[in-house]
Amino acid sequence: MFRKEDSIEKRNKLIGQSCRLFYSDDPLKIVRARGQYLYDENGKRYLDCISNVQHVGHCHPSITQAATVQMELLNANTRFLHDNILHYADRLSATLPEKLSVFYFVNSGSEANDLALRLAHEYTQNEDVIVLDHAYHGHLTSLIDISPYKFRKLTGQKAWVHVAPLPDTYRGLYREDHPNPAQAYADTVKEVIDQVHLKGRKVCAFFAESLPSVGGQILLPKGYSTKVAEYVHSAGGLFVADEVQTGFGRVGSHFWAFQLQGDDFCPDIVTMGKPMGNGHPLACVATTVEIAAAFTANGVEYFNTFGGNPVSCAIGLAVLDVIEKEDLRGNASRVGAYLQEQLKQLQTKHPIIGDVRGVGLFVGLELVTDKDQRTPATDAAAQVVRRLKEEYICVSTDGPWENVVKFKPPMCFSMEDAQLVSDKIDHILTDIESGH
Known part of the structure; x- marks a missing residue:
């Protein structure tokens, strides 16, 4: 050494x-x-x-054992039929609202967010994306473009990207003394949508972390996402919840941070990554049958050589087991x-x-x-x-x-x-x- x-x-x-x-x-x-x-x-x-x-936890014995056993048996291109990906998709499905029933497995949160953008573009046939200020969604070019945290230090904001205020009730526009910060901050998104329409453009998606992390460990006011989704859907767009930092039970009371917004809220697309494989590169996009069908209808095959391979899914299943058992x-x-x-x-x-x-x-x-x-x-x-x-x-x-x-x-x-x-x-x- x-x-x-x-x-x-x-x-x-x-x-x-x-x-x-x-x-x-x-x-x-x-x-x-x-x-x-x-x-x-x-x-x-x-x-x-x-x-x-x-x-x-680092080097959890159940995770390393699951990886070793499957690695000794098989790890192959994901275009061969294998049951691990099916068992894992079933287990993930049980944690999510019923309508989020179709899964695409990839290798990183950045890949997941890039694919979510593609799904939203294909389904809506619109281009423009609304994001929160100070957001970070990944290191791919497509994601730098929708990450104010990064693009403000680089080439600047693209014409198809629009930034809404971060719903920070400590130092944002509307603070803890506001009677209804959720509605007030949601209305700022509606104002952005109106500006998009005035420019003759159309909304593809509202893209947000369920709990903005790079923005400063922010808790979204309860009811905010429900109201934003209403505005975005009325404009023909989709709501994408980025759970790359916050999914898999980190919030304790729920498996996904978006569930903190209430039982009446369900995103159209959920992306997940980091904690999924406990350090192993494993990530995923969950969406609806309708959105997945639109992605299929374009006739362009999607495949990911390693995403959802037998070893990755064995590790993912072991992570879910540990979360439950411990x-x-x-x-x-x-x-x-x-x-x-x-x-x-x-x-x-x-x-x-x-x-x-x-x-x-x-x-x-x-x-x-x-x-x-x-x-x-x-x-x-x-x-x-x-x-x-x-x-x-x-x-x-x-x-x-x-x-x-x-x-x-x-x-x-x-x-x-x-x-x-x-x-x-x-x-x-x-x-x-x-x-x-």
Whole structure:
């Protein structure tokens, strides 16, 4: 094994410099992991609050066993008939509303979102897409085009892309004191639709994360999606729910984050990825019979050589089994609520904490320099991340001003872990506020 210094030197020579590491000024070299813990080359253990990809825990024995058994038996092109993809589609179907009954398996969340765009274009025969401000939906060219988080730093906004305000009730247009923020923010989407029509264009889709993550761990006001879907459907478009970050029980109370909006809401297309394969490349698009039929009717065959292969689906099935057997949704609810409770207690003690928000194990801690003005405390947030690393805890920041410390740990995160994180943050913020 290379020395850490040699690994950094070789990486700088061989890997594109835009592929950045966590803690780029002093990256961690992680050589093994288990559960919610990472271990560096010196055997030091870090608590992982970042890896929502390793959904049920790093190197879970049930997952590695399922992968090994199937890999020894068969892994073949997905155009051969095999039952694993059928068993897996059946299991996924049971977690979703009845009308979302057709599945396309791919390898990544970016692939899933790109395919969702194709499905929506084909079904509606329209082009224009409405997205939320600060959104990120993937790294393909088609997805950079609908990700304000990225395109504002690059070539800018395409004529067919339209941006609606992020429904952030902490620092957005309509805040926690508004009598009906869901309706108010939905009406901003209606205004965007009206502007699209004034330009002589037509809406293809409204594309949104069920819980905007890069935007700052945002919780959409309940009822927002239902009303937006009503407006979008009236305009001839589809509602696409991006569950790449939030699906598979992370919110605890529900299997999918879009279900937080209520039983009367169902997207037309759902995309999923990251947690699906617990680190194995596995992703999916779920949609309706009607939308799938329109995609078939164009006469262009769709196939994905690796998407939904026997090994991937064996791993996907094992992930679902672990979520159920270990009650990881229940754990997300209990531990997530405890973490928020501890952080809210710190909020009463530390003026720098502007907001604590989240659901299940999707939690954000927003830091501000002025509680009344809600001025982003970007430098302090970076300092918290740096100091927590020194305490062997890995976190990162998000939000337009990178002032939201985010928590999306593996779902086996424990009460003791939550207490440790809270205690360390308390100590660090005390230091920051005292000027140390």
